[in-house]
Amino acid sequence: MLRLRRLNPLSITRTNRPPVPLDLPQNMALMDIAADAMNKAIQGSKTAQEALDTAASEMTRILDT
Numbered sequence: 001m002l003r004l005r006r007l008n009p010l011s012i013t014r015t016n017r018p019p020v021p022l023d024l025p026q027n028m029a030l031m032d033i034a035a036d037a038m039n040k041a042i043q044g045s046k047t048a049q050e051a052l053d054t055a056a057s058e059m060t061r062i063l064d065t
Contacts, residue, residue: 026063
């Protein structure tokens with residue numbers, strides 16, 4: 001008979017904060033650009049390479065300011 005072990009949720013919960021807060025305005029803008037690039041590639045309005053190239057230049061502009 002197979003016995004399943006119960007997991008204590010606290011044992012798998014992360015206790016330390018991530019190294020970079022994800023909800024900073026700059027990070028939110030970067031995630032928005034990445035999501036837009038993925039969406040355009042999936043919809044077929046741009047190739048994946050075109051979408052990533054556009055995203056890379058937009059991200060570089062944000063990071064350099």
